[in-house]
Amino acid sequence: MSLADYRAEHFRWELDDGVGQITLNRPDRKNPLTFESYAELRDLFRRLGEAPEVRCVVVSGAGGNFCSGGDVHEIIGPLVESDMPALLRFTRMTGDLVKAMRACPQPIVAAVDGVCVGAGAIIALASDLRYGTADAKVAFLFVRVGLAGCDMGACALLPRVIGQGRASELLYSGRAMSGEEAERWGFFNRLCSPEALVGEALGQARRLADGPTFAHAMTKRMLHQEWDMGIDAAIEAEAQAQAICMQTQDFRRAYEAFVRKEKPKFEGN
Structure with a gap:
């Protein structure tokens, strides 16, 4: 089935003139991820390798926020009660999403507004280009829930984007970067107004889609x-x-x- 006909179950998917748009779409909860949405995102990015009709991809969130990470009740709660084999299956699945994003041939443009934390920050980080707003708050907050900062490739990806010292600070502290700080450190390629953000990201995606x-x-x-x-x-x-x-x-x-x-x-x- 062509991705022009694909109907996503756990997020919105649209394809227009070669540009695919993924919109994380649980705005009442700031667009958290679930076991099912992780898996569907992974599978979609894997399919993009065999989808020449898609020439570029934009990832954004609905309702003024990008993504609040893993859903506390639907993911974190069950993980607390899981055994080691189940935990490893989960962490490998989340890592497989990042692998699929990096392996798909299409450039990925993230449009980041509002909350962008945890796994949401990783999805933005794994994208090729990141457009943000001054209101964006980006945090790799794993340490704040008792986990290591080495999640989904963060310790490999983040130092390459913003430098080792800055990445170390964020991963040890779990604090949020403001949008202006994220642009200054090179995490965001460009800052946009909230109302122009998705349009700017789509415009860049269309320019890439028109290229070789x-x-x-x-x-x-x-x-x-x-x-x-x-x-x-x-x-x-x-x-x-x-x-x-x-x-x-x-x-x-x-x-x-x-x-x-x-x-x-x-x-x-």
Whole structure:
């Protein structure tokens, strides 16, 4: 089934002109996650690898908040009573969501307003670009519920985005970053007004969707793979990746459009 026909059960999903929009949609509770929504998000991001009709994805929350993390009553309560095998199944499932987000070829743009904490902060962190508001409050608050800051890849991802010292402070303290601080530290790519936030994120997504999506997917793959490469290995990997991109029709289209003094129209092949 094409994702154009997909009907999400635990959040909203829309696809318009190549841009998929995920809206976490429990605004009365600030959009917390449940066991079921974790799994459905993981499965959707996995499907995106075989969905050429989706060229970019925007993730946002309904009602002025992004996501309040795992639902206290529907997730935290049951986990307190779970045995070790069940706990490990859960933590691996949540990590699989992040793996699926990083592995899907489409760029992901997070539009973050209001509360963005716990697993919600991880979903924003695992996105490729993050647009926020001055009113956003971003917190990796695992320590405040007696857990380590190393959740869903936080200790790998966050230092790479904002630096080791700043990440250490946030993960040890569990305190919230304001929107302005998050932009200053590089967590947010841009601050927007709350009323313009989703529109700005969708506009960026449409610009990415209009671009050479095969090449965008290669950029995303190399950004991910080169984390554990030395510089010589990274340069060689990029040489191979770029040579592959030079075989695409989009590369030829760009050259021919330049010759005609026109703007290229990319098709993703």
